[in-house]
Amino acid sequence: MSNSNSDIESGDLDVDLDLTDPVLASEAELAFEGALRPKSLEEFVGQTRVRGQLQLLLTAAMLQQRTPDHILLAGPPGLGKTTLAMIVAHEGGRPLRMSSGPAIQHAGDLAAILSSLVPGEVLFIDEIHRMARSAEEMLYLAMEDFRIDIMVGKGAGATSVPLDLAPFTLVGATTRAGLLPNPLRDRFGFTAHLEFYDEAELEQVLARAASLLGLDADREALSEIAGRCRGTPRIANRLLRRVRDYALVHPASGSGRRGGRADLTAVRAALELYDVDALGLDRLDRAVMQIVLTRFGGGPVGLNTLAVSVGEEAETIEAVVEPFLVRIGLITRTPRGRVATPAAWRHFGLADRAPGAAAGLPIDDL
Numbered sequence: 001m002s003n004s005n006s007d008i009e010s011g012d013l014d015v016d017l018d019l020t021d022p023v024l025a026s027e028a029e030l031a032f033e034g035a036l037r038p039k040s041l042e043e044f045v046g047q048t049r050v051r052g053q054l055q056l057l058l059t060a061a062m063l064q065q066r067t068p069d070h071i072l073l074a075g076p077p078g079l080g081k082t083t084l085a086m087i088v089a090h091e092g093g094r095p096l097r098m099s100s101g102p103a104i105q106h107a108g109d110l111a112a113i114l115s116s117l118v119p120g121e122v123l124f125i126d127e128i129h130r131m132a133r134s135a136e137e138m139l140y141l142a143m144e145d146f147r148i149d150i151m152v153g154k155g156a157g158a159t160s161v162p163l164d165l166a167p168f169t170l171v172g173a174t175t176r177a178g179l180l181p182n183p184l185r186d187r188f189g190f191t192a193h194l195e196f197y198d199e200a201e202l203e204q205v206l207a208r209a210a211s212l213l214g215l216d217a218d219r220e221a222l223s224e225i226a227g228r229c230r231g232t233p234r235i236a237n238r239l240l241r242r243v244r245d246y247a248l249v250h251p252a253s254g255s256g257r258r259g260g261r262a263d264l265t266a267v268r269a270a271l272e273l274y275d276v277d278a279l280g281l282d283r284l285d286r287a288v289m290q291i292v293l294t295r296f297g298g299g300p301v302g303l304n305t306l307a308v309s310v311g312e313e314a315e316t317i318e319a320v321v322e323p324f325l326v327r328i329g330l331i332t333r334t335p336r337g338r339v340a341t342p343a344a345w346r347h348f349g350l351a352d353r354a355p356g357a358a359a360g361l362p363i364d365d366l
């Protein structure tokens with residue numbers, strides 16, 4: 001936790017803000033997210049490679065007046081998958097139908113959606129790895145031939161009736177591309193792998209959001225938030241909103257725009273209050289790291305053991321917490337489990353307890 005000259009003690013308040021779980025986000029947060037979503041590829045910040053690839057695919061389809069190929073968007077939560085799906089529809093002037101894997105639990109659920117698509121429609125299936133297996137098989141045929149077979153009747157008298165579908169573009173999103181069966185993955189014409197954003201890109205995301213919120217935030221303030229949002233635009237926007245709240249409640253001297261004025265002091269105070277440390281680790285990240293470091297002496301620890309120890313789903317640890325911890329070099333994945341790096345021991349002020357420290361090795365040599 002960084003020092004701040006705030007007069008607020010974060011320990012006095014029981015604030016439990018989940019910065020990563022979209023399911024726990026309040027409706028207000030979701031409305032806020034929607035309002036900040038870029039509407040075109042041009043407005044979409046960063047992911048230069050994916051943007052170029054998508055642009056080419058969409059433009060080629062437009063030139064030939066056909067529906068674009070199916071697109072799979074893969075990557076950790078909050079990096080812009082839903083936003084890109086909406087952009088694909090918007091850029092081509094096509095209607096968009098939104099569904100999700102957990103909502104498709106029977107082949108019939110999918111048949112109902114597919115048979116009601118209009119020509120050229122974009123069908124977005126979020127969390128596509130959670131779709132029922134029977135629906136997955138129906139989707140193979142639908143993606144390839146724009147056709148499905150509907151079973152009529154039961155038992156020995158059952159027959160399958162083919163049904164032609166309107167040509168459509170499937171946009172699938174997944175945080176766990178590895179869980180998709182190969183036949184499904186292979187039927188996408190293009191897979192976009194979204195990467196975490198760098199700080200310069202996050203500053204752009206934040207500058208855009210601040211201006212939409214009418215918040216007057218200086219460069220230093222935005223850069224501080226950018227360094228603490230785990231490479232994730234959703235978290236950047238959410239932290240910015242907390243900073244905006246802080247700026248409204250503690251107006252700095254001098255003028256501000258309608259949404260208030262935020263400087264470095266306000267950012268540090270707000271983020272300290274919400275328990276976001278200098279690296280952007282939140283409570284869950286820190287809980288995971290503490291367990292690896294203190295209970296398991298730095299590891300290796302298996303994913304399931306870790307999940308049980310912090311009382312979280314293994315899936316959350318694997319999809320939400322771990323990719324970031326690996327990316328910033330606090331843990332590494334080994335065949336025997338997760339292992340803390342020297343940087344982790346240092347960040348948590350435990351360098352003297354690191355394995356080998358007693359032997360007098362400098363921590364960087366461990």
Ligand SMILES: Nc1ncnc2c1ncn2[C@@H]1O[C@H](COP(=O)(O)OP(=O)(O)OP(=O)(O)O)[C@@H](O)[C@H]1O
Binds near residue numbers: 022033044078080
């Ligand atoms: N490249 C970007 N430029 C600007 N804002 C972005 C960008 N990517 C994402 N955002 C913002 O981040 C928020 C989250 O993005 P989005 O909902 O698309 O993420 P997601 O990948 O679908 O996450 P999940 O896996 O949780 O569904 C949106 O409100 C959007 O405004």
Ligand SMILES: [Mg+2]
Binds near residue numbers: 173
């Ligand atoms: Mg999404």
